[in-house]
Amino acid sequence: MSRPGRLIVLVGTGTEVGKTWCACRLLSYARSQGLRVAARKPAQSFQPGEGPTDAELLAAASGELAETVCPPHRWYPVAMAPPMAADVLGQAPLAIDELISELTWPADVDLGLIETAGGVRSPLTHDADNVELVRHLSPDRVLLVADAGLGTLNSVRLCLDALAPANVSVLLNRFDPASDLHRRNREWLARYDGIDALTQPEDLLRRETEPDRPSRG
Numbered sequence: 104m105s106r107p108g109r110l111i112v113l114v115g116t117g118t119e120v121g122k123t124w125c126a127c128r129l130l131s132y133a134r135s136q137g138l139r140v141a142a143r144k145p146a147q148s149f150q151p152g153e154g155p156t157d158a159e160l161l162a163a164a165s166g167e168l169a170e171t172v173c174p175p176h177r178w179y180p181v182a183m184a185p186p187m188a189a190d191v192l193g194q195a196p197l198a199i200d201e202l203i204s205e206l207t208w209p210a211d212v213d214l215g216l217i218e219t220a221g222g223v224r225s226p227l228t229h230d231a232d233n234v235e236l237v238r239h240l241s242p243d244r245v246l247l248v249a250d251a252g253l254g255t256l257n258s259v260r261l262c263l264d265a266l267a268p269a270n271v272s273v274l275l276n277r278f279d280p281a282s283d284l285h286r287r288n289r290e291w292l293a294r295y296d297g298i299d300a301l302t303q304p305e306d307l308l309r310r311e312t313e314p315d316r317p318s319r320g
Contacts (some may be wrong), residue, residue, distance in 0.1 A: 107215030116258035127164035128304040146185040171304035278302040
């Protein structure tokens with residue numbers, strides 16, 4: 104399998120934390136910096152009629168076709184985890200080896216981004232979750248997207264434990280600097296866990312050029 108110059112896997116502490124929005128922001132910023140990008144969504148499930156799918160949004164941000172971002176046979180129009188959606192639709196079970204074999208890249212990609220489905224431990228296939236995908240791919244960086252409000256500390260810590268020893272950066276999405284809770288969550292992660300959490304997706308690439316960054320910052 105060909106591999107981009109830099110491979111990032113984007114995961115979330117749960118559903119609805121804004122993974123796709125963050126992925127699109129990151130892709131758009133990378134393109135604005137002159138990088139050649141590609142996005143992949145190994146499998147996606149969705150509620151029909153509720154707007155563009157994740158693959159369509161990622162494709163708009165990366166300049167690709169949605170069918171390139173996610174193969175059409177991996178589109179599951181049922182709002183459940185992909186393997187559960189496949190079961191509901193009467194389709195064949197999903198296997199992690201098959202999904203990984205379908206992750207192909209153009210030869211000249213500087214930045215490849217893979218967005219997972221659901222939370223870190225959500226099943227991606229019948230035999231693996233998103234943690235297993237990360238372990239199989241050994242990406243250069245994992246971006247963990249978390250909500251900035253109540254429950255942040257617990258969810259971030261649990262996800263970091265599950266993802267270890269991957270090279271993980273934490274992004275507190277929808278961070279409001281005027282919110283006392285949001286500020287305290289970020290300060291707590293820095294003080295007690297040594298995590299300098301990001302608050303904007305673009306900061307990930309900005310920090311990639313800075314030396315001596317902690318792997319869990």
